[in-house]
Amino acid sequence: MRKLASLVLCLSLLLSFSIAKADEGMWLLSLLKKQNAVEMQKMGFKLSAEDIYDINNNSMKDAIVGLGNEGRPFRHFCTGEIISDQGLFLTNHHCGFPSIQSHSTTEHDYLADGFWAYNKGEELTNEGLTASIMVRMEDVSKRVLATVNDEMTEDERFEAINKVSAEIVKETEANSEYKASVKGMFEGNQYFLFVYEIFQDVRLVGAPPQAMGKFGGDTDNWMWPRHTADFSMFRIYTDANGKPAKYSADNIPLKPRHHLPVSIKGNQENDFAMIMGFPGTTNRYLTSFGLEETMNITNKNRYDIRTVKLDVMMKDMLKDPKVRIQYASKHAGSANYWKYSNEQNKALKKLNTMGAKQEIEAEYTAWANKKKKRAAKYGDALNMIEKAYTDRKESRYEMSYLSEALLQGAEMYMFAYKSTGLMKKLSADSLDQASIDRSVEGLKGTAKAFYKDYNLPTDQKLLAALFAKYAENIEPDKRPDIFKVIAEEYNNDFAKFAADVYSKSIFASEESYNKFLENPTADAIANDMGYEIATSIIATYRVLSNEINKGAEGLSKGKRLFVDGLMQINKKQNLAPDANSTLRLTYGKVGGYSPKDGVYNKYYTTLKGVMEKEDSTSYEFNVPARLKELYKNKDFGQYADKDGSLHTCFLTNSDITGGNSGSPVINGNGELIGAAFDGNSEAMSGDIDFEDNLQRCINLDIRYALFIIDKYAGAKNLIDEMTIVK
Structure with a gap:
């Protein structure tokens, strides 16, 4: 890209980028x-x-x-x-x-x-585990985009596209063992139907x-x-x-x-x-504004937080063969993009990718402003994108820390949150015992899989280390409410807090959880420290999501118009859409x-x-x-x-x-x-x-x-x- x-930007603007x-x-x-x-x-x-x-x-x-x-x-x-x-x-x-x-x-x-x-x-x-083999693919852009117009909001556009996509999928799957999916390309400027056999x-x-x-x-990962x-x-x-x-x-x-x-x-x-x-995801059409967020927030924070997480896991893995097996896949999955994030930032800086993006944007702006009608549609796209990234900068930073350090940190409390459905059934005005029993049986199966690859001492250390890392980088008034408890009752001693949580929570061990399931109550879940941690984190997640989503309309429209413009500028060139987990060559x-x-x-x-x-x-x-x-x-x-x-x-x-x-x-x-x-x-x-x-x-x-x-x-x-x- x-x-x-x-x-050189020709004065005539007869642009023909070889991309x-x-x-x-x-x-x-x-x-x-x-x-x-x-x-x-x-x-x-x-x-x-x-x-x-x-x-x-x-x-x-x-x-x-x-x-x-x-x-x-x-x-x-x-x-x-x-x-x-x-x-x-x-x-x-x-x-x-x-x-x-x-x-x-x-x-x-x-x-x-x-x-x-x-x-x-x-x-x-x-x-x-599933294995999909693609049967066929089909360009359905004409049918999908016929349902939208320039007067629609992005939400209206999204709803219209989802509706017709669902119709296409339903028609395709009717009387067939195949499964179908409609995927957008080029930021929603094209759509393709993919049909699979899923084994x-x-x-x-x-x-x-x-x-x-x-x-x-x-050490050798990403290296030659x-x-x-x-x-x-x-x-x-x-x-x-x-x-x-x-x-x-x-x-x-x-x-x-x-x-x-x-x-x-x-x-x-x-x-x-x-x-x-x-291929999963590429961002070849990312703007300089998105690049800044990727480098300074997403990549940097992911690397910094996972450094702590990986160190805790590895120390315990090296001490105990059972823990090594339990955490092998977790460590490997976390480590891959830990190193990737750091190496990508190095490469982006060395290759001056920011400069290349800004040059593309300057040429796009000149193209968009060349004609009055074109400017009316495309001229504000980059401004919309810049505003969205600027407005969400603080929230994105906080969200990255919440996601990496808390939501994807220690596992016990997020496992505890899986009992929310059972708690609601247990606290209902009219108890449905059959439904409660089904929930209990389902949770027993979930628990068996969870505790197989869970080690209490390791998880406790992860909570203490990652909560401390989070607190170092997020202001007190921006943290989940559970951090007020840690400050007031534990004097910000995260190790002491973690020890208390794992000694008391019914979710801290398979034995205590299975014992609870023998006679479950709503109060036992609601008042559990592990569950309280999870609900506090989820509440903050929802607040941040709402803040970030305020700019989604402008960002979505801006990106769609920007890429549409690039496609028009390069209409004589073959363009490949970004990766989106569909079959490519x-x-x-x-x-x-x-x-x-x-x-x-x-x-x-x-x-x-x-x-x-x-x-x-x-x-x-x-x-x-x-x-x-x-x-x-x-x-x-x-x-x-x-x-x-x-x-x-x-x-x-x-x-x-x-x-x-x-x-x-x-x-x-x-x-x-x-x-x-x-x-x-x-x-x-x-x-x-x-x-x-x-x-x-x-x-x-x-x-x-x-x-x-x-x-x-x-x-x-x-x-x-x-x-x-x-």
């Missing part, structure tokens, strides 16, 4: 033939657009899986790719991490030891030990060179008719419409490579990069680097004995490169973001050569401003994954399922 900023090269853009599959196919073929793609997306015939899209959770299946958190005719798919280790953790115990520590199913009967079920029986098949799957830990075996494997199951179904022992492996052949031929610099997946080439003067990073790493990084004193750089033995003996089998080494990871200049984790890296023949899992720190500005010379996607070499499956784990049953291209 940096290319939106042209060097998207091959390596920039998350492209919609249904538009590939029109927008990208010719350029892709010139770069080395040997197939056609129809080989990627075809609603009448099997195509590559049928092998791409969006991972989600039941209840939020369209919010894909990762991507996978089907690699056998039996529904086997590959994704990242960090995508499978919550599932691996959920099955781990001190007796069966799959995090530390890895997990491999040597037959289908050994595969592990994962309740709530609910997804089983864990294999994962290397954490020492390999997360090799390098937080990289040597992480970031993969795990799952299988999709269906009912006997091949349709989506919840888990049943009678379910059968999916027979996919397409699966990706797996190439062990390797890759060379400048080889064509494309990535398909479900990005393409480019394999290649290294120069992060600074005199330094060039080559495009691949090898197993030798794993051995060079080994540090037995660091949990991040442990190397399993079996892997060292295979390396010593050079026992790489058919997965070695032609130079005899075993390649571990490689780089492409692909445009990815969160949600692309696990996405297949595919060569010009449509064969799988790797799995995307990270980006490089020098270009962490990429979600906001793509930097052509620095932006790189870090990918697992598929040969390293196959080597681990075959040689390390001995799971040849999985290798035999795949279509291996030599």
Whole structure:
């Protein structure tokens, strides 16, 4: 998006910004033939657009899986790719991490030891995990936007769009097992319908030990060179008719419409490579005003607060194997964007992204004011955006602290808030015992899952540390009321307050909560210290939300008009909409990069680097004995490169973001050569401003994954399922 900023604003205002090269853009599959196919073929793609997306015939899209959770299946958190005719798919280790953790115990520590199913009967079920495969997509902009006009308020516009979108979804899903969603693009200037098959029986098949799957830990995260075996494997199951179904022992492996052949031929610099997946969120059309908020509030506060949170968790994790397992997924999830926030701010400053945004805005303003009629519609867009960000600055700062330190801090009191429904039923004028009993049974199940990965002493420490951090940065009159209690009754001694809370709250332990559920009362919930904390925080959250929402009308309209203007300015250019968790394709080439003067990073790493990084004193750089033995003996089998080494990871200049984790890296023949899992720190500005010379996607070499499956784990049953291209 940096290319939106042209060097000179011509006096004639005949602007033509070149804003998207091959390596920039998350492209919609249904538009590939029109927008990208010719350029892709010139770069080395040997197939056609129809080989990627075809609603009448099997195509590559049928092998791409969006991972989600039941209840939020369209919010894909990762991507996978089907690699056998039996529904086997590959994704990242960090995508499978919550599932691996959920099955781990001190007796069966799959995090530390890895997990491999040597037959289908050994595969592990994962309740709530979904796998979506896109059936088709359709531009429905004309129908959706026909319901709105310029005289509408943004709220009226929103309601009209939601109404027609719901109608489209209802019509699409009628008499069908498919699920549908209408998604806005370009800040509400376009709309597309996406239709999916959503599978609910997804089983864990294999994962290397954490020492390999997360090799390098937080130290190497977002860094190159990289040597992480970031993969795990799952299988999709269906009912006997091949349709989506919840888990049943009678379910059968999916027979996919397409699966990706797996190439062990390797890759060379400048080889064509494309990535398909479900990127989560980008903000390429963000203004300078939004950028200031992102840098100085969102990123800074997230990094500062999570530094405290991660330190508390890690200290307890290192002391106790059970706590390590309980908090492994929580720590990993928090740490990822902790480091990202800091590295992104560094990159944004170094690359002067603010200057690039301001240049775009200056050129937009000149375009908007060129004609009177145009100025009337578009001339005030940036002013509306600036005012909204300025007016909400204080509230956004307070909200970021409330969210990170309190809502996403210690867990006990927010778990306590889940009993609100039961409390209301218990305090009703007319008691419905059957309804109360159903609530109690539901809470028992919720409690079992919650306390499995909860450690009272750790949570108590988190409350004390994060409440103290919050109080250091938020003025007393802006804090939740519970902080008045802490000041008046505990003299702002947060450790003492936390100790009192966790010694008295019925929610502090599974035993005390289950005992309460045997004879629940409304007063016991309402007067509980944990519950009081939660209600106090929620009350402040609502106040801040209202403050922030006061400017939502102007911000929404301003952003929509601003992006509409950019689309008109660049109407002769192919524009890619921001990522929004829908299936996209990005393409480019394999290649290294120069992060600074005199330094060039080559495009691949090898197993030798794993051995060079080994540090037995660091949990991040442990190397399993079996892997060292295979390396010593050079026992790489058919997965070695032609130079005899075993390649571990490689780089492409692909445009990815969160949600692309696990996405297949595919060569010009449509064969799988790797799995995307990270980006490089020098270009962490990429979600906001793509930097052509620095932006790189870090990918697992598929040969390293196959080597681990075959040689390390001995799971040849999985290798035999795949279509291996030599």
